[in-house]
Amino acid sequence: MITLAFYHGDGPRLKDRVVDWMIRTVTGSMYSHVELIFSELRDDGHALCWSVSPRDRGARSKFIKLNPDHWTLVEIEAEVKPALVFMMHLVDGRVKYDTIGAIGAGFSMCQFGIDSRWYCSEACAVAIGMHGCVTPGSMYRRLMDDPAYNARVIG
Numbered sequence: 001m002i003t004l005a006f007y008h009g010d011g012p013r014l015k016d017r018v019v020d021w022m023i024r025t026v027t028g029s030m031y032s033h034v035e036l037i038f039s040e041l042r043d044d045g046h047a048l049c050w051s052v053s054p055r056d057r058g059a060r061s062k063f064i065k066l067n068p069d070h071w072t073l074v075e076i077e078a079e080v081k082p083a084l085v086f087m088m089h090l091v092d093g094r095v096k097y098d099t100i101g102a103i104g105a106g107f108s109m110c111q112f113g114i115d116s117r118w119y120c121s122e123a124c125a126v127a128i129g130m131h132g133c134v135t136p137g138s139m140y141r142r143l144m145d146d147p148a149y150n151a152r153v154i155g
Helices: 014-027 080-092 099-106 120-128 136-145
Strands: 002-007 033-037 046-053 058-065 071-076
Touching: 002 046, 002 120, 002 136, 014 099, 014 136, 033 120, 033 136, 046 080, 046 120, 058 080, 071 136, 080 120, 099 120, 120 136
Parallel strands: none
Antiparallel strands: 002 033, 002 071, 033 046, 046 058
16 A cells, blocks of 8 residues: 655745645646655654655655645555655656646646656656656546545545
8 A cells, every 4th residue: 555645735935835826726726746655654743755846856755744734645555665666766866856847747748848857746656657647636536536546535
């Protein structure tokens, strides 16, 4: 089982709030970011999350407090090992954030991305074996609509 965390909060800085608003507006979704989680949440609400983030300027893993007021957690049936290995490869390679690709995905034009860079939903989708152009919102909808993922909201 793998957990995905979909962000619907407001960033701490004005720049973050503007970027979150722009992503949500362009994609018509309440979600602006997605993370992969391969472990249990700690008692303090933190989990080790993996993604590619504009705030961190690229691929990274870090502990994030997953406040339910800001995150929707979805558990899916998927193999952990290949997904974790893929995300570790991105982090070890210090892959940069693909702003152009993220903007393109918002308009369903993924061909405009930079091949050596990734954005959050693109990396998370590939890690779990999902194909196609995805945004955080469209990824959430696909997971919930496709019975193969056996997705369920857990928080």
